[in-house]
Amino acid sequence: MxxxxxxxxxxxxxxxxxxxxxxxxxxxxxxxxxxxxxxxxxxxxxxxxxxxxxxxxxxxxxxxxxxxxxxRSILPPVVEAAHTPTDQSREYNISATRLTRNDHRSARLEQENIELKARIRELERRLARFGELSETLAEMGVMPR
Missing domain, CATH: 1.10.10 (Arc Repressor Mutant, subunit A)
Known part of the structure; x- marks a missing residue:
């Protein structure tokens, strides 16, 4: 070792x-x-x-x-971080926080809505295919159990 x-x-x-x-x-x-x-x-x-x-x-x-x-200008130059005064306390803005939270929630719900719509389209496509199969079996006289 x-x-x-x-x-x-x-x-x-x-x-x-x-x-x-x-x-x-x-x-x-x-x-x-x-x-x-x-x-x-x-x-x-x-x-x-x-x-x-x-x-x-x-x-x-x-x-x-x-x-x-x-x-050689392959990497960008180093930039010093901006210093913000820390002695001034900022007032908590509840409406801005609420707006930010609502924006995140809205984006998450929109994404979920898109995913659910895609799932519904897929299930409707499958249902249509099996509906045709069921009709064909009924016409032939063979009924599924």
């Missing part, structure tokens, strides 16, 4: 090999929210996602790769 340090070195080597084989197009395929998808990197190098955050060498190499990709 390999030690943690050996696994860390192995994962770092796997990452370096993977990085060397990737093209700009490959990197474009795994961008999510302005960063490379960590899950995809972990799959590609054959390690757990936690190794990408717990292995300082690997983490530093991924950060360096992302910086390089930003410099």
């Amino acid at each position: 390999a030690s943690g340090q050996q696994l860390a070195k192995h994962n770092l080597e796997q990452f370096r090999t993977w990085r060397a084989t990737q093209t700009d197009e490959d990197f474009l395929q795994i961008i999510h929210l302005g960063r490379l998808k960590r899950v995809e990197i972990a799959k590609a190098i054959g390690c757990g996602k936690s190794a990408l955050t717990q292995n300082p060498g690997l983490r530093a190499e991924i950060d360096a790769l992302e910086s390089e990709l930003r410099n």
Whole structure:
């Protein structure tokens, strides 16, 4: 069984090999929210996602790769988060909350309505088919039990 340090070195080597084989197009395929998808990197190098955050060498190499990709305009630039003043408390608006809740409920009901209409059409189609079968059997003199 390999030690943690050996696994860390192995994962770092796997990452370096993977990085060397990737093209700009490959990197474009795994961008999510302005960063490379960590899950995809972990799959590609054959390690757990936690190794990408717990292995300082690997983490530093991924950060360096992302910086390089930003410099080459493959990844978007980092934007500082907007700061909102937290010392001003906002008044709770019950009508806005109610409207939001009603909008969600309305969307859910519309979706359910669409699904039920499709189910009704399918059942009506089946009923029509079995109605014709029942008529044919009655004409032939064979009545189902």
